[in-house]
Amino acid sequence: MSGSLLKNFLKFSYGSLIGLFLGLATTMLTTRLFPPEAFGKVTMFELLLKVGMIITIFGADQAFVRFFYEEDSQKRGALLYKTLRIPLFCTLLLTLVIITWFEPITFFLVEEPSIKVAVWLVIGIIAQLLFRYTQLVIRMQQKGNLYSLIQILQKVFNLSFILIFFYAMGNKFEVLILSKIITIMLLVIVGIYIGKNFWKLNNIRDKETKHSQMEIFKFGAPFVLTIFISWLFESFDKIALRQWSDFEELGLYAAAMRLVALIMVVRQTFSTFWTPVAYEKFEKAPEDRLFFRQITIIISFILFLLAIVSISIKDVLVSLLGSEYENASSIMPFLVFMPIFYTISETTVIGINFYKKTKMHILIAVIACSFNILGNWVLVPKFGALGASISTAFSFIIFFTIRTQLSQRYYKVNYPTIKIYIMTLIVSCYALYSVFITNFWWNIVVGIIPTFLLITIFFKDIYNILKNKTKIISKI
Template sequence: MKDNLLGKFLKFSYGSWVGLIIGLFTTMLVTRILPPDALGKASMFDLFVQVCMILTIFGTDQAFVRFFYEEQSNKRGALLFNSLRIPLFATIVIICLIVIFYQPITLFLFDKESLLLAFVIAGGIFAQLLFRFAQLVIRMQQKGNMYSLLQIFQKLFNLCLVISFFFLLGANFEVLIFSTLITLILLNIIAIYFGKQFWSIDNLAIKNVKHSQREIIKFGAPFVLTIFISWLFEAFAKIAIRHWSTFDELGLYSAAMRLVALVMILKTTFSTFWTPVAYEKFEKRPQDKDFFRNITIIVAFAMYLVAILSIAAKDLIVILLGREYQDAAIIMPFLVFMPIFYTISETTVIGINFYKKINWHIFIAGMACGINILGNWLLVPDFGALGAAISTAISYIVFFTLRTIISLKYFKVKYPLVRIYIMALIVTIYAYFAIIIDNLWFVILLSFIPLSILIVLFYKDLKLIIKNRVTLVNRK
């Protein structure tokens, strides 16, 4: 019997929750053994690897996901190799350029010239590329348990390696980037082994694949600009802090991002679980729009609930970071808007994705990115990391709005938009008071107001969804 949606979600999510616990312990350790500027430099490494990944992968990962269920099951390995050819070639080119121009690159990223660090960056890009596709193979087969185990291994390996490299290298940022690289290599070995039927070289000989390499590139190419703009949209805050502020402020911003780990876990887990489920549902029952509306209601309620609780507990969580990172608590409340509105928009953007109107993603990401850049330009020089967080919050609300409005042109669903925006206003007000009030227990007590409003707004729909679900199970 097929797993129900809740069962699938739990399989995909338990790795995130276990990983969250390990990750919090790692964060507590890292912020006590490393200064904020080291965390800032390590975040620049992550940033650079991400942008190189966008350029090398050329949107072929999106094509692999979109064409997976349309391809015959015995030819999906050939689809994987067709999707990998261009990225592998582009990665080799990027690596050569990094080695040739290692001096300005490493100087900008780490404030020091180092050929060794250039090779570490190159290795990180190659390892991240392979892991991206290795994860997709497991994800698209809906192997939730294996996906969760990979997430747990990732956190465990990283924790062990951070401790090991700290004793070898001392309190240097290299501890974090070396740990990241070795962790990716180990994860690739595990993920490729458990998906070995897809990675077998015999798949190279398979002919008459439904989706050729040309089709893959044609579908994926528009995503390059879209994803790059999306990356710039998400990453510009760090770039702005690096340019207009200090590595210490960048470290505080990175630490604050770790404080919203619970909300980010929901974002990542849901997006991972939702994509294959949504496509499969649309292929089988495209007229079942109540399904998509109900998912939006559940996701909106869950995201706001966790966000409010995270803001309420921010001063408790920040204790884990150590004295040097106390200011991260001021930055954190507005950062919750990023995972909230990204995750909800994943349920409301489906019209664009289902009907392959992918060029809209360029427009949406471009508009949101422009607002984010303007916001950072205005706020970061005066307010540092806090200004970057506020700019990020505003731009993600715009991002959600554009995604939803344009999606409804192609796939009309009665989303609870008024209630979503009401809660956005309520959480904004609560975030503001959580910043200016320097009393932990009063902030916690104040959280009962947005929590009560949230329950009142969504109670009726949630009760109906649960009732219909129980009725359906009883009929079976």
């Protein structure tokens, strides 16, 4: 990896790291101020906000990214507004749907019909749409420091508004929703100011871009299905808890999810880092398959270690949430599997990406999503949030398996899959044991066993990698 690429990566990633600690501080505060039911309702609101974003943006953001560097630099502002036309039209249609059927929609979200919540949802979707584009403008100009600044401001603004509205309104769920929406609206203003050359109104009248409206539509439309299925795959656990359990269970589940934030940041940061490195390596030396095996070994070892540590200190982490959320300790152990297997699969899915077999991603998402829906349908009515976490863990193992096997058809690498599956079984047993154990110290002592087995299983590989670390680093 070149020095400039690494420098750029660090610029884009430090905001995520600072945001992690600010996010944890916000979680610690809000779980002491708001009951689990409030968290559950806000989770549903955020869920619909996200699916509204998928529907309205209609893949046009992907077209903006794809065509950005092909467009003349003076015409990129015109491209921005051209790619915004379809999303704005879709937003108008979705607004009519939400306002017309606000009663059943808001009842599903917060268990009461509310035109106020419907209006907030519409404003939130519009704000999210514009925020997405302001972020893309900054990202595509490779302004890493500004991108990180926006991420930090998002956490700071949100925490500030939560405190302000809490003292004005009390511990109502509306406080968390309003804080989120106003934060996004402020960030849109900041983002538009930063990229003001792109957002000049005279760019709307400029029609002479290299790519037509039809090209934008044709490129972006296929992403809608893929992104929607991926959203359903990662969100059905929450939908299942809303349907077959209650808001308290959903709130506990959402709080437990925030405790695996460290591993989630590793997932996001590694994905940002890995994609350009993998493509660059494949272009320069496609025959060097050992490199991809070694990266998979390193990331697997680190993530399994993080999983074991997270499970062993789950009671410490849950204690940060406050007494009302102590039941989240039995939910958390299996939630670590989601970021772990997504991240490891990013290193093993490369064959599909290298050979541009992107339709395979739809097949993968459909199969994994089907397992997740079936698992939640069976487990959530009986076990609540614990059932949702187990189903999610199992479906992400399936996700990793399918990604790896299909990738091997196009670019065969000797991945340590047997070792990964052995560690999966070991960590699964520890997670299941940890669900029922109540003694904090005994949970830590038992955690020594999977840690020892992890080191034993990967010892030879890690030793050889450390021994030849200079050669490996030179390849990056």
